[in-house]
Amino acid sequence: MTWIKAPAGEPREKTRMTTFAEAFQRFADQFLPPNLSDAMHLRFQAAARSSQxxxxNSLEFGDGGQHIVFVVRGATKLVAHASESRDQIVAFHFAGEVFTVPEPGNHSYSVSALKDCDILSFRWTDFSTLASxxxxxLRRLLETTMQSLRRCRENAIGLGRKTAGERIAVxxxxxxxxxxxxxDGRIFLDLPMSRRDIAESLGLTIETVSRQLTKLKEEGVIQTAGRSGxxxxxRGHLRDRAGFLLEAA
Amino acid sequence: MTWIKAPAGEPREKTRMTTFAEAFQRFADQFLPPNLSDAMHLRFQAAARSSQxxxxNSLEFGDGGQHIVFVVRGATKLVAHASESRDQIVAFHFAGEVFTVPEPGNHSYSVSALKDCDILSFRWTDFSTLASxxxxxLRRLLETTMQSLRRCRENAIGLGRKTAGERIAVxxxxxxxxxxxxxDGRIFLDLPMSRRDIAESLGLTIETVSRQLTKLKEEGVIQTAGRSGxxxxxRGHLRDRAGFLLEAA
DNA sequence: CGGACATTTGAACCTCATCAAGGGTCGTGG
DNA sequence: CCACGACCCTTGATGAGGTTCAAATGTCCG
Structure with missing residues (x-):
């Protein structure tokens, strides 16, 4: 049903941290209500597919429907394929998060790993039947979807109306x-994504991302440590550069 | 609870087409299940607020929560205010459609009318309680939200990775x-939104929108009739200019 | 028919993309 | 542990697509 593509280097098995049962358990803990009947629990489990x-490496969904994805471990990007070498990253998702992958239409979508990942996926038709x-x-899924929508809209504001510098700050x-x-007052980030990923999510090029980060560094707003640190x-200094409304706290 | 702002000219009452009861009935027909109990029906009705x-003119939501909006009649835009004179239109919605308005955060949102509208709105906290x-x-609302998310993502692809010409085609x-x-094979459009609205939804300026439309007209892909026609x-000619994947039908 | 306002058109400018090297970082193998 | 090498990131120079500013033209309403 699903198919793993390895664009560079072969898939490394490394440490397979979680078994299917463990993965599903984490999903159930996060997403299914505690009082769900054992029968339903099993039916959800039967509908789940796990991938490492x-x-x-990326996960493409051969059958052309929507899918629900749970990130058990690791970090992912949801990539939309606009055309040859024009990809737009629509969202990043981290361990414990649930999101939907649209069915292919004018553009096709795939999920790929920022770092080694365990993932659980459901065909929407299956999931929908069980959840209905x-x-x-349903409430949980609605909540999740609304959250995705809010993020997507905020992102759209950035893509449509913000400068490169503002996008980086946001x-x-x-x-x-x-x-x-x-x-002690400072925030440490270990970015799992490359400059290319950042660029593709912000509608910029890697060069522009790099230049803007350098600028922030020169202005003393951020420090960097290696590629990902x-x-x-x-935080106020970044907020000032994010092009947000003034009043907001 | 809600407050109507009239930026230019006073709100015209014109023909008030629908009473509250009629408006709610249309909402119920579209969105509530036919077998819903009378009691629940009344509780939903009590939670609804109607606006003309x-x-x-725009509808701002004073209390800072999410809202659910149903367009009874007319057409609306969901506008995000990025900052002074930098607005991004996040979505257009037409009669019969339901959508959510995010609570204000880094940016604030409002709904305004492209043409005279009747609108029904619910505070999310109220609606959620009733729907839970x-x-x-819940299924219906989830469906609607997923649809919005799909549209928003497609839009984000355009904003991030497409040229002005492609955005107009899309x-x-x-x-x-x-x-x-x-x-007879040709599609007639009567656009309810101005060039400014189109520009603000596509992350462009009105001048660019105008130039691109002129270009399409010169190339014989479209014809225009007045401002809105x-x-x-x-359709194939437009599709060729939309920057979609080649394979797709 | 007149007038306000939306749209179109034109010209100069600017941000960011593109093309092209030059450094760093990190993983791998010795 | 150190050194090599691949790849990622940074930096520089140039150019194009789109914005901005300005003005002419169209459209539609009263």
Missing amino acids: LGRE SEPAV FLLGMAERIGSEQ VILGA | LGRE SEPAV FLLGMAERIGSEQ VILGA
């Missing part, structure tokens, strides 16, 4: 909130 | 599908 993805009589699951603030760790100084 | 909006025990309503094709009327020739 090595870095930069479980209001708690990106860093967003990542800080999602995967940053705070230590970023240390944010006072 | 004249052209270019009605799987059919826009026209999308509008043709939603509000076009076909007559557009006639699409062979």
